[in-house]
Amino acid sequence: MLARQRQARILEEVRRAGGVRVSELTILLGVSDMTIRRDLDQLSADGAIQKVHGGAVLGSQVSDEPSFEAKSTLAQPAKQAIAAQAARMITPGTAIALSAGTTTWALARHVASIPGLTVVTNSTAVADTIGSSDGSKQTVILTGGVRTPSAALVGPVADATIRSLHFDQLFLGVHGMDVVAGFTTPNLAEAETNRSLIERAQTVIVVADSSKWATVGLADFGSLSAADILITDDGLPNEAQAVLSEAVGKLIVVPTAPEGSRS
Template identity: 60%
Template sequence: MTGHERRRQILAALESGAVRVSELTEQLGVSDMTIRRDLEILESHGWLRKVHGGAVPAESSTNEPGFEAKSLLEQPAKRAIAEHAATLVEPHSVIGISAGTTTWMLARSLQFHPGPLTVVTNSSTVANVPMAAAGGGAATVILTGGVRTPSAALVGPIADRSIGSLHLDRLFLGVHGMDARAGFTTPNLAEAQTNYVLVQHARQVVVLADSTKWATVGLSDFGALSIADVLITDDQLTAEAQRHLGDLVGELIIVSSAGGLAESVLS
């Protein structure tokens, strides 16, 4: 198989979402190094974006990957972020969990929370996770309703009105991108509005964002970086990005994607 044909097949696989290097080596019968070289070539032409362990389709500000595609990306980092976030959840509290794959991992971590909890979410995938069960405490889950996006977020006027009548002790917020100038963004206009309403009705905002979200800018913003009272990310974030975030968010917590203690950076 020629390199041109191999790269054509990689692009064809990307039409279904993210691809993994390990899967491509098996599918195409070539070495890991060959696939990585192919990905570098395709990225240089703007046809894809390399991520840890694979690649995703080249993003525009309006591109909205589906939940399944996003759930394959940056799993160790997302898991570490979610597990640390779970330690911030107190029994008898009312928490909001926005849509997203990292927030979904947080919901899974809360299966071991002693409870009781009240969970407000605009994510159909989060709502499907049984929470606060292991310790015997019950979790009351309030699903906002609304129109479902490709990323499994429920958005729009129905969601906004539901959230607008509630008051959250702490909001755990997933984001599509974070940027020093653009702030927190999403490719979906309606989701931006729903996220904005969630933020307005929370006493504390905790943003969960792995390092690949830095310098990613979606179509619509829903707040400056300063809206984050706490931001939890992973240790692959560059030193420059850490300085930017440390200056703008209330508290920056950096977790190791390989496990271990988290580092807190107060701004």
């Protein structure tokens, strides 16, 4: 098979499945990893696909980084329901971490009323929400670092602080989650900071509303299996729920409206 024929077959497979892994393509096409990677490089240069760790997705699926302000108004009922569920999993007196993100920001309002917590965060918005509550009952550790458009503190300073700590639970917001790409962010430095957070947590709890499904950012920071628990909302399609149920340790799907108001 000629290179362009092989690349056309790869593109067909990406369009069919939404994404592919290098390992799958080597079996499908009977060629080496290096050959597949060269093909992906060419397709990426053509703008047909976006390379992600271990494979590729369609170029049009890769999303840019929105501002914190833009994200804060989206999917509010789902984010509030997810945050309330996540808060019920926190034990007073423990050490937890909250990543940057608008769902973790919603969770911070609940955290502010739970006594005796030590809270590690790389989000100024999260730290401000907890710290500004009346009679604050928590110790807040802000990592420091370089601020991104989504209000995350990232980079070597943030990573060094996180890697010197340990926490019982990590509540992790994500820009996107995808069966091939895993958990992703549009920001390369934020991906590394999120990896650091995952490494230092005993339990990783991903909080992600259903709109994040099949969204792929530039950089991945963990496969779906990195989540011990994933909390999402009932807007997630049944097929996606089935995929996530297999991939994560435990999937929790919360309703976004009272029982009586749902059809």
